[in-house]
Amino acid sequence: MRWGTAGRAAALATAAALALASCSTGGGDRTTDSDKVTLTVLTHYGNDPLKSGLQKMVDEWNKNNPSIQVKTQAVTYDDLLQTITVRQTGGKAPDIIQAYSLWGGQLERARVLAEPPEDIQQDIKTNYSKAAVGSVTVDGKILGYPTEVQTYALFYNKKLLAEAGVTEPPKTWDEIAEVAAKVTKRDSKGNIQVAGFGLTSGWDSAVVHPFLSLLQAAGGQFVSDDGTKAAFNSPAGKAALEFEKSLIDAKVADPAINVLQAFPSEKVAMTINAGWWIGSLKTAMKDKYENVGVVPVPGPKPGDKGSLAYGFFMGVNNKSPHKDEAWQFLKWMNAEKGPDGATRMGSFQYSIGTIPGRPADSEALADEITDPNYQPFTEALEYAMPEPNGRNGQKIKTTLQKSIEGVWTGTQSVDEALANAAEQADALLSSG
Amino acid sequence: MATVLHENEQRSPRGGASRRAGSVPSGMAKARRREAIVAYAFLSPSLLFFAIFLILPLIFAVVLALSAWGGFDLTQIEFVGLDNFAEILNPASTFVAPILVNTLVFAAGSVVLTLVASVVLANAINRLRFQGFWRTLYFLPIVTTVAAVGNIWKYLYEPSGGLINGVLNALGMSSVRFLADPDTALPSVVVVQAWASLGTAILILTAGLKNIPETYYEAAELDGAGSWRMFWNITLPLLRPTLLFVLITQVIAGLQSFALIIVMTGGGPGDATNVAGFEMYQQAFNFGMWGIASAMALVLFLIIFAITLLQLWLFRQRGEETS
Numbered sequence: 127m128r129w130g131t132a133g134r135a136a137a138l139a140t141a142a143a144l145a146l147a148s149c150s151t152g153g154g155d156r157t158t159d160s161d162k163v164t165l166t167v168l169t170h171y172g173n174d175p176l177k178s179g180l181q182k183m184v185d186e187w188n189k190n191n192p193s194i195q196v197k198t199q200a201v202t203y204d205d206l207l208q209t210i211t212v213r214q215t216g217g218k219a220p221d222i223i224q225a226y227s228l229w230g231g232q233l234e235r236a237r238v239l240a241e242p243p244e245d246i247q248q249d250i251k252t253n254y255s256k257a258a259v260g261s262v263t264v265d266g267k268i269l270g271y272p273t274e275v276q277t278y279a280l281f282y283n284k285k286l287l288a289e290a291g292v293t294e295p296p297k298t299w300d301e302i303a304e305v306a307a308k309v310t311k312r313d314s315k316g317n318i319q320v321a322g323f324g325l326t327s328g329w330d331s332a333v334v335h336p337f338l339s340l341l342q343a344a345g346g347q348f349v350s351d352d353g354t355k356a357a358f359n360s361p362a363g364k365a366a367l368e369f370e371k372s373l374i375d376a377k378v379a380d381p382a383i384n385v386l387q388a389f390p391s392e393k394v395a396m397t398i399n400a401g402w403w404i405g406s407l408k409t410a411m412k413d414k415y416e417n418v419g420v421v422p423v424p425g426p427k428p429g430d431k432g433s434l435a436y437g438f439f440m441g442v443n444n445k446s447p448h449k450d451e452a453w454q455f456l457k458w459m460n461a462e463k464g465p466d467g468a469t470r471m472g473s474f475q476y477s478i479g480t481i482p483g484r485p486a487d488s489e490a491l492a493d494e495i496t497d498p499n500y501q502p503f504t505e506a507l508e509y510a511m512p513e514p515n516g517r518n519g520q521k522i523k524t525t526l527q528k529s530i531e532g533v534w535t536g537t538q539s540v541d542e543a544l545a546n547a548a549e550q551a552d553a554l555l556s557s558g
Numbered sequence: 559m560a561t562v563l564h565e566n567e568q569r570s571p572r573g574g575a576s577r578r579a580g581s582v583p584s585g586m587a588k589a590r591r592r593e594a595i596v597a598y599a600f601l602s603p604s605l606l607f608f609a610i611f612l613i614l615p616l617i618f619a620v621v622l623a624l625s626a627w628g629g630f631d632l633t634q635i636e637f638v639g640l641d642n643f644a645e646i647l648n649p650a651s652t653f654v655a656p657i658l659v660n661t662l663v664f665a666a667g668s669v670v671l672t673l674v675a676s677v678v679l680a681n682a683i684n685r686l687r688f689q690g691f692w693r694t695l696y697f698l699p700i701v702t703t704v705a706a707v708g709n710i711w712k713y714l715y716e717p718s719g720g721l722i723n724g725v726l727n728a729l730g731m732s733s734v735r736f737l738a739d740p741d742t743a744l745p746s747v748v749v750v751q752a753w754a755s756l757g758t759a760i761l762i763l764t765a766g767l768k769n770i771p772e773t774y775y776e777a778a779e780l781d782g783a784g785s786w787r788m789f790w791n792i793t794l795p796l797l798r799p800t801l802l803f804v805l806i807t808q809v810i811a812g813l814q815s816f817a818l819i820i821v822m823t824g825g826g827p828g829d830a831t832n833v834a835g836f837e838m839y840q841q842a843f844n845f846g847m848w849g850i851a852s853a854m855a856l857v858l859f860l861i862i863f864a865i866t867l868l869q870l871w872l873f874r875q876r877g878e879e880t881s
Contacts (some may be wrong), residue, residue, distance in 0.1 A: 208843045214630040232846040236630035315727045317718040327738070328824045381827070382717045382738035517628075521845040532828040535740050 163448050164195045165455060167440075168209065168220035172200035179474045183459055186470075194451045214238055214445070221446040222456065224273065227261035227437045231517035234264040239441040240449050242268055249461055257435030258483030260512030270441025271460040272483040273471055276400040277506035278339040278423060278433045281407075285417040286320060286395040295421045297428050299340075299369050302396065306378035309395040322378035324385035324397030325370060327534065330527045332385070335434045335513075336398035336423075337530055340366035342511045343425030343432025349514045354555055358526070359548035365426060367540045371533050381534050390414075398423055400436075401503035405479025420499040422506065433510035437483065466490065481507065518554035525550045622852035629846045642853035652829055653837065653854060661833040661858070664748055664819075665812030671752035672808055673801070676759035681793065683760065684767045693764060697757035704754075708821030711750045712737065737823055740830035747822055747831055751815065759804050766800030767793070802873050806866055813862050834858045 171180045177200060184196045199220060201209045207229055213219050214236075225233060233239050242250070247268045251259060258272035280302075282295050290308040306322025313319055326332035338348055338358075346362025349355065357363075373379040388394045390410035408415045422431035440460070442452040464470045472487025476495065481504050482488055488495070488504060495504075513519070529547035532538035538546070598605075623642055627635045646653040683692045699707060714721045715736035723733040736746040774792050783791070794801075816835035819825060825832035825840075834854060842851035 211629045211843065211846070215632060232628060233630075236628045236634060236846070238630050313718075315732060317723075317727070317733050319718070328826050380717070380738075382735055518845070521847070524840065524844070528826070528828045531826050535738070535827045535830075537740050537828060537830075 162193055162195065163451050164197055165222060165446075165448055165452055166197050166199055166220040167222040167224070168199050168201070168206075168213070169224040169440075170201060170203040170206045171198075171224075172202060175478050179477060183470045183474060187455060187458060191455075194448075194455060196455055210238070214443075217445075219443045219445045221443055221448055221452045222440055223270075223443055224438055224440050225270075227272075227439060227515050228513055228519045228523065230262065230264045230269050230439075230515040231519050233441075234267060234269060235517045237444055239269050240444045240446070242270060242442070243453055246271070246453060246457060246461075249457075253461075253486060254483045255485055255507040257507045257510045257512055258437060261435060261437035261515065262439045264515055264517075270439040271456050271471070272437050272439050273460065274402075274475055274480050275435060275437040275483040275507065276402055276480070277435050277503045277510045278335055278398055278400050279420050279502040279506060280396060280398055280423050281389065281403065282396045282419050282421070283389070283392055283394075283417050284419050285414075286392060290395075295419055296396070296424055297421075298424050298430070299426050302424065303369075303373060303376065303378070306373060306396065307376060310378045312377070316377075318377070318380050318383065319393065321380055321383055321388065321394045322396065323373050324383065324389055324394035325374065325379045325381045325534065326383075326385045326397075327381035327531050330523050331436075332399075333527045333530050334523050335400070335436070337366055337370065337526075338434045338511065338513075339398055339423040339432045340369060340425070341432065342434065343423050343430045345425070345430070348511060349516075349551075349555065353514060353516055356522075356548040356551035356555065358551075359544040363544050364540050367530065367533055367544065369426075370530075371540065374534055381531070392417070401481055401500070402479065404497070404499055404503075408479070418499065420502050422502045431506075431509070433506035434513055435507065435510035436513040463490075483507075516555060518557070522551045522554050525554075619852045619855055622848050623856050625849050627848040629842075629848055638849065642849045643857070646850060646853055646857065652832075653834075653857075656829050657832050657834055657837050658857075658861070660744060660829070660831065661813055661835075663744060664751065664815075664831075664833050665809055667745065667748035668751040668755060668812045669805065669808045671748065672755045672759050673805065675752065676756055676763055676804070677794075677797070677801070679756070680760045680763035680767055681789065683764055689764070693757075693761055696760045699754045700757040704817040705821050707750065707754055708818050712822055715746055738827060740827055743823055743827065743830045747818055750822065751812065751818055754818070755808060755811070759808065762804055763797065763800055766797050770796045798873065802869070806869055809865060809869070810862055813858065813865070 167180075167184070169176075169180060171177050177198075180198055184198055188195050203226075206225070210223055210225065210233075219238075223233075223239070241247075250262065250268050250271065254272055255275065257277060258275045259268075261275060262269050262272045280295070286309050287293070287295070287305060290305070292305050292308060296302040296305050302323065308322070309320060310318065310322040311320040325336070341348065341358055341363050344362035344365050346360050346366065347357040350357045370379075374381065383394065385394050385397050385399075386406075389397055390407055392414065404420075407418055411418065423433055424430060425432060440456055442449050442456070446452055458470075460469055460471045462469065464473055466473055467490035468476070468482065468487040469484060472482035472484055472491065475482045476487070476491050481500060482491070485507075514522070516522075526547045529538065529543035533540055533543045622635070624637060624639060625635045626638045626641075645651060679696065683689055683696075686692060715723075717723055717733045717735045717738065720736075722736070727733060734742060737743050770793065774796075775788055778788050778792060814835050816833050816839065819831050819833055819836050820839075823831040825836050835858075838851045838854045838858075841847045841854065
């Protein structure tokens with residue numbers, strides 16, 4: 127009898143738990159009635175100027191479209207994928223999702239995103255740069271509108287180079303090593319006071335993307351053309367990683383230095399980073415930003431150059447009951463021209479220091495883009511290697527990061543590190 | 559006692575005891591049943607909480623450990639048997655070495671440091687005035703966010719300009735690349751984990767010290783025992799139940815903890831500071847490999863379970879009551 131009571135109580139508790147759990151799914155912030163639809167947009171634009179820039183566009187849309195109202199929701203970039211995962215699984219999925227291009231494979235495998243209408247797919251294929259289209263394409267499928275495309279180039283501090291008697295930025299790897307040696311300053315204990323070259327550890331993009339830019343500059347590729355095999359364990363890959371290691375061995379680079387802080391403080395003379403950094407440097411360096419120059423990432427020979435492209439995109443959730451309205455809003459924001467002749471997304475991206483993915487936007491805004499430092503990033507849109515966004519893209523990137531760090535710290539040889547990383551990447555690519 | 563109370567309660571109202579004397583056994587059973595129902599009704603919020611946040615996730619984790627699932631859509635869970643376990647326990651996998659090895663080193667290192675330091679400090683505090691102040695002082699890291707603790711220690715460890723290297727340089731020594739060198743990165747984080755755990759251990763141990771009767775020390779003193787002898791022969795043996803509690807809770811916390819590692823090293827350089835908790839988090843939330851992450855969680859659970867049983871057994875061998 128006692129067990130029976132306990133059993134009933136347990137059954138009651140389980141039923142209540144399931145009822146509670148089911149209450150928490152579905153619905154979300156979406157409200158619909160016969161004449162009004164509210165769409166939710168989940169982004170990582172949680173801080174200004176990103177937050178206010180997006181909100182300005184949304185406010186304009188909401189004012190002119192009373193029947194389709196848009197609501198923004200923002201989390202930090204670090205929480206974005208987790209938030210998408212949890213909300214999608216829990217049935218509280220947003221109608222529109224902004225995502226990092228590298229996650230495209232994961233999202234596509236789980237059928238999170240709806241297929242864009244044919245006219246939107248054509249618009250993206252025709253009117254966006256090669257790098258932008260590559261960043262939103264998985265297995266030949268377009269996932270959404272590229273909202274932001276980033277490429278890599280070499281940042282250098284003109285003042286630090288001039289103090290060391292260098293008047294021209296380096297054009298080859300040998301020149302980078304030479305300039306770095308001239309610029310580096312150490313104290314009596316051997317601590318680096320000014321690093322000739324900046325390498326950052328502990329952050330996957332900061333470790334892997336500069337390496338891949340150097341790899342492309344040496345004529346290499348990340349993965350094979352058909353995307354089924356790792357291609358970085360090649361003479362070009364070995365040369366790129368040996369070059370980075372040689373800078374550490376020569377004590378002109380130290381991965382322990384936080385380059386994101388040290389470069390604006392003029393304690394690092396050269397480093398490879400993406401175009402978004404221009405906006406951050408302007409804010410951090412103020413007048414000293416005039417000391418910053420940008421050139422394409424050089425390769426082993428004069429004329430070689432390389433870059434990596436990645437981006438963010440906005441797609442429509444497959445579970446959204448308002449896909450048509452969501453695409454309508456995205457099309458207005460990303461494809462229709464605004465008062466300045468560029469799309470609203472293009473103008474917004476430019477205002478925060480990012481190169482728009484639509485070349486037509488760059489042309490429309492040409493008069494406003496006066497900073498010559500943007501030029502190498504815009505040019506790189508045409509030759510940069512798109513970051514592969516296959517189904518295990520993030521894991522492959524992390525695996526490569528660990529191998530590169532292994533070489534930097536001397537725990538692995540270049541050959542061993544690239545062979546291990548390629549073996550794991552091959553397994554992940556074939557299991558994808 | 560409960561039965562007596564029930565009988566008294568049944569007799570008291572309106573003098574009905576004699577009238578119902580013949581039906582006492584069935585009445586008692588009914589009362590017990592009612593009592594049980596009331597008890598379960600009161601327990602139901604906790605049971606509900608327990609079911610939602612422990613039992614259901616546990617069952618889900620076991621299901622996922624035997625499946626391949628990329629997240630997002632529960633209808634796409636695919637049964638794969640023991641494949642996930644075969645993958646993570648494969649000699650070529652990094653999960654066993656270095657990740658599990660790092661996890662054990664991290665837990666053991668931080669527990670040993672915490673225990674030794676907390677026993678010494680608790681013993682010292684027990685002899686000081688203003689004990690509350692000292693306990694509060696050592697407890698402060700516990701109420702400070704891990705992000706703040708981790709970042710401050712990162713600055714202290716900086717190769718150029720960090721306080722610790724500044725002191726080393728002033729003493730004529732070269733800088734140590736604490737977090738950048740794979741050989742020193744894990745021990746450096748272990749020190750911080752131990753420092754951050756000291757407060758709880760000291761709080762519990764000082765309470766344990768207060769339970770040791772002062773007369774033992776007085777008698778030992780009369781017999782001519784010194785401080786060390788008293789500590790070794792009185793304090794330590796009588797503190798053993800408290801030490802066991804601190805040891806078990808700290809080992810479990812050490813094996814599961816990865817917040818400091820996220821903040822201070824991100825598991826690097828390479829996999830030098832990667833631990834099981836962080837790897838699971840990466841596999842699930844960053845790589846979308848929930849099956850692998852769940853299999854890792856179950857392996858870690860078994861390790862924690864085995865270590866806890868071993869600790870209990872060892873203390874029992876020494877005659878320690880643990881319940």
